[in-house]
Amino acid sequence: MAAEPGLAPPPAFRLPRWAAPAAFTLVLVLAYLLLRGSGTLPHDDDAPQFTAITELREWVDAHKNDSPLFLYFVNYVRLFIGGLFALLQTSLHGLGWPGLIGVMGALGWLAGGWRTGLLAMASLAACGVLGVWTLTVDTLALVGASVLLSLAIGLPLGVWAGRSPRLRRALGPVLDFMQIMPTFAYLAPMVLFFQIGAPAGVAATMIYSIPPAIRITALAIEQVSPTAVEASASLGATPRQTLTKVYLPLARSTMGLAINQTIMMALSMVVIANLINSPGLGSDIIKGLSRENVGLMLPAGLAIVLIGIALDRTTMAASRQRFRPSRVPYAVAAGLAGAGLTFVLPAEWPWVLRTAQPVNEAVRWAERSWFEVTDAIKEAVSLFLLNPLEGVLTSAPWWLVALALLALAWRIGGVRPAVTVAVCVAAIVLLALWEHSMVTLAMVIVAVAATLAIGVSLGILGARSARFSAFQRPLLDAAQTLPAFVYLLPALALFGATRFTAIFASVIYAVPPVVRLVEEGIRNVPPTVVEAALSAGSTPRQMLWKVQLPMARKAILLAANQGIVMTLAMVVLGALVGGGALGYDVVSGFSQRTDFGMGFAAGVAIVLLGIMLDRITQGADRRPPPLRRKSL
Amino acid sequence: MRIGPESAGIEVKGLWKIFGPKAERVLTSDDRLLEPAALRERTGCTAAVRDVSFEVRPGEVFVVMGLSGSGKSTLVRCLTRLIEPTAGEIAIGGDDVLRATPAGLRELRRHRVSMVFQHFGLLPHRRVIDNVAYGLEVQGVAKAARHARAREILTLVGLDGHAGSYPDQLSGGMQQRVGLARALAVEPQVMLFDEPFSALDPLIRRDMQAEIIRLHREVGKTMVFITHDLAEALKLGERIAIMRDGSIVQLGTPEELVGAPADDYVADFVRDVPRSDVLSLRWICREPDEHDSMEGPPLPASTLIKDAVQVATATALPIRVTDGERLVGVVDRVDILAAMAPRQPVTA
Known part of the structure; x- marks a missing residue:
């Protein structure tokens, strides 16, 4: 207000805007060259922090039958969850394979017609053919139990949050936090309370899958037309009448999406829950991953994908269509007919396609014949990107790296992200996991760079060419319904168990959402602006660089943020196939009792790393950089 | 009225x-x-x-x-x-x-005052008839009775034959008729209208005003x-x-x-x-002076100016403006023309 920008006298000489950051970078580089090797924090498997946590677990284990918290609360929760799982497990197994297929088909038909019904039946039957029927049923029971619990808690909470802005504000950060937590991080606390086994797996899956149930339900309720609500109130409806007659029916289809997302999240988590000895398909997958046995994990992986497709289509169809009560009797009849066949047909799945042998041979052949190409890629990335980066991050004094991160956060996001980063860095140092965190960070940076390079290019291509977009859309759709670890399969088949495998898997895992966000961001640039730029005589290149990309800035930053969060989750998961560092610490924490403390701490460190990266990139999205604000 | x-x-x-x-x-x-x-x-x-x-x-x-x-x-x-x-x-x-209890307030809204909204506020998942019957439904009226009443009201607002449609199948004007019917269905003593027609096309708006x-x-x-x-x-x-x-x-x-x-x-x-459409002769008549003939035709003071035009064209004499038997004043052609002429814009 005070000084109009146009009236201010032009400064005689002004440093270019990049001068200060460049000077700072130069100082950092010089400091690194001088101080390399000093002030590092080498990893120690027996750090006192780790032993303290291990002892805590021993203490908890020793006292879980005399502490009142466990005696009167935690143990009952555990019993309840275990009971629910056992109930579902026995009843699903009790239906027998014809019964279960019949019931799933009937549900699919009820929800979306005969196509959906057939698809559901075919998917389940394929699981049988792949030879993993028993494990599939266990997985279904596990998913069922955790989804039931998630919905029982999440839907009411979501409805409440949708109507109370205060609760929504309070829940927001908690849900944000839950969504950026990599899957691994949920496991250790569950083990501490519920021991290893199915109840802990169900609980971890439930916690992982509850955010969409709450968030999307709240959104659905929030979006209900306020006029309809007001009209209902103006006619003297009680709050309960308005809830059941206006809010819930109007929010129904979006709430269907909430259920769908909850199921999909649960499905991708159950595999990881196998690390803490939950039953199900995950056991084959984890065995296969750790033994580099693609043939063992392929049927289980396919089965998960097939179940995912069946459940996805059924729930999506259910949320889209009006419910047809006239179909219920037929559906019940179909389910009963299937169950009836159980007594006639053999109890075991009759015919299994043995795939392990040929698959493993194919993998070996692929490894042999493409070895030169894959090895060259692997070596090049390791030699020119990964090793130097890892070297710098681990050999620099820790405070120098911390300083650089802090400066980056401040420059991009402002004061608050910088404070968050400072807290996270301090906590990682205190957890005695600095070195492993830096190794993981190096992998994440390489993977993110590759993800963004590929994702943004494909996104731009898709936005500019309708044909290319039409070609890649179904691929992206399919990719986004696959659970995370499925991406490890091709990576493992191509590259064996190395650090690079994890990076490769995380790139193909994180690229689809990035492509989608970038493409949408560019497409959402208002057509009038594009038209105006065209009429001013812009070339396509000018249009891209001067109009579309700047206007899609928010979407691209969001894409970067998503890419980073997903990459971190996958890099950690990649520990199963030789990724090393934090992820490996977590896995060994579950498999060896003495390493529990390290695994627990590593889980926390992963979360801290995630928050740090998330805040840095989110800051960029929310506000202009500090320097620009100053000049305004 | x-x-x-x-x-x-x-x-x-x-x-x-x-x-x-x-x-x-x-x-x-x-x-x-x-x-x-x-x-x-x-x-x-x-x-x-x-x-x-x-x-x-x-x-x-x-x-x-x-x-x-x-x-x-x-x-x-x-x-x-x-x-x-x-x-x-x-x-x-x-x-x-303001002193009503929540239950008392609900009673008031259910039976005595109902409202029509600018953006209709219809429930898209309910058929027209169930939208109209909504007020009765929350009162606890049985289905047969409230549907019968809703049908009556639909006839009243000219929506016969649309009972089974969903709101999104109707035009804006028809949707607002449903909103109107919903408000009427509870037989209120007072009806509140919150800009009910501002979302409608001009022609439909005119119809709806006539309807009101x-x-x-x-x-x-x-x-x-x-x-x-x-x-x-x-x-x-x-x-x-x-x-x-x-x-x-x-x-x-x-x-x-x-x-x-x-x-x-x-x-x-x-x-x-246009002042002549709204104002009556009372607003423009003046005291008769000695030049004015008192032989002109009489008109009541509440006559709109535009309705006096025809009388004024038929006679050159000033019109006598009366309130019952009493003479209020006179109006001649010049006064009427002046009242019909557009005025200078108000300047601050």
Whole structure:
């Protein structure tokens, strides 16, 4: 207000805007060259922090039958969850394979017609053919139990949050936090309370899958037309009448999406829950991953994908269509007919396609014949990107790296992200996991760079060419319904168990959402602006660089943020196939009792790393950089 | 116009609605007298309704008119406490609304006052008939009875044969007829209309206005009608309250507003209204002087100016304006022409 920008006298000489950051970078580089090797924090498997946590677990284990918290609360929760799982497990197994297929088909038909019904039946039957029927049923029971619990808690909470802005504000950060937590991080606390086994797996899956149930339900309720609500109130409806007659029916289809997302999240988590000895398909997958046995994990992986497709289509169809009560009797009849066949047909799945042998041979052949190409890629990335980066991050004094991160956060996001980063860095140092965190960070940076390079290019291509977009859309759709670890399969088949495998898997895992966000961001640039730029005589290149990309800035930053969060989750998961560092610490924490403390701490460190990266990139999205604000 | 047996009047005294934190404190301090912008600057509060008082007679059509942001929609929502007023008194049919218990308030909304909304507020997942019957449904009326009543009302608003449609299958005008039917179905004593036709096309709006006039003639309810359209206000309102920044700046019949605007704001509003369509001869007649012949034809003082044109063209003599037997004044051709000529714009 005070000084109009146009009236201010032009400064005689002004440093270019990049001068200060460049000077700072130069100082950092010089400091690194001088101080390399000093002030590092080498990893120690027996750090006192780790032993303290291990002892805590021993203490908890020793006292879980005399502490009142466990005696009167935690143990009952555990019993309840275990009971629910056992109930579902026995009843699903009790239906027998014809019964279960019949019931799933009937549900699919009820929800979306005969196509959906057939698809559901075919998917389940394929699981049988792949030879993993028993494990599939266990997985279904596990998913069922955790989804039931998630919905029982999440839907009411979501409805409440949708109507109370205060609760929504309070829940927001908690849900944000839950969504950026990599899957691994949920496991250790569950083990501490519920021991290893199915109840802990169900609980971890439930916690992982509850955010969409709450968030999307709240959104659905929030979006209900306020006029309809007001009209209902103006006619003297009680709050309960308005809830059941206006809010819930109007929010129904979006709430269907909430259920769908909850199921999909649960499905991708159950595999990881196998690390803490939950039953199900995950056991084959984890065995296969750790033994580099693609043939063992392929049927289980396919089965998960097939179940995912069946459940996805059924729930999506259910949320889209009006419910047809006239179909219920037929559906019940179909389910009963299937169950009836159980007594006639053999109890075991009759015919299994043995795939392990040929698959493993194919993998070996692929490894042999493409070895030169894959090895060259692997070596090049390791030699020119990964090793130097890892070297710098681990050999620099820790405070120098911390300083650089802090400066980056401040420059991009402002004061608050910088404070968050400072807290996270301090906590990682205190957890005695600095070195492993830096190794993981190096992998994440390489993977993110590759993800963004590929994702943004494909996104731009898709936005500019309708044909290319039409070609890649179904691929992206399919990719986004696959659970995370499925991406490890091709990576493992191509590259064996190395650090690079994890990076490769995380790139193909994180690229689809990035492509989608970038493409949408560019497409959402208002057509009038594009038209105006065209009429001013812009070339396509000018249009891209001067109009579309700047206007899609928010979407691209969001894409970067998503890419980073997903990459971190996958890099950690990649520990199963030789990724090393934090992820490996977590896995060994579950498999060896003495390493529990390290695994627990590593889980926390992963979360801290995630928050740090998330805040840095989110800051960029929310506000202009500090320097620009100053000049305004 | 017929006054329905079931109509109730509304009395509003000293009504305030202040949005924002510490609304109560603003009300008790002198801040409440500040201009809207100054008030927001100083306290962060917005005074949407400021010390509004008016009475609506049973069976009357009372129009509240003002530009967007003048507080008229807030005012009408305060009447049944869809928005909780900050201070003041409201009585509907003699019952104190502000002191009503939640159950009492629901009773009022269920049986005595119903409302028609700008964006219809229909429930998209229900058929038209179930939308119309919604008010009866929340009252607990059995399905057969409420459907029968809903069918009757659908006939009344001209929607025969659409009972089974869903709202999104109807045009905007028809959707608002459903909204109207829903409000009528509960047989209220008072109907509130919150800019019901501003989302409709001009032609459909005209039809709907005619519909309201017809309905009012047939059922004779008390109606409070909110609009930002002056032509609509003049057409429907027996009395009109003009709001600005939360206060009523003038309240009167259409004639009074056009003939004697209270201030420049109202004058600016009514400037483009053809005076001859609204004003009666009473507003333009003058004392007869010695030149005037007293042989001209007589006309009642309440005759609209435009209706006097025909008489004036037939005679060169001044028209005698009478109120019953009494002579109020005279009007000649020049006076009528002057009244019909467009006026100079009001300059500040």
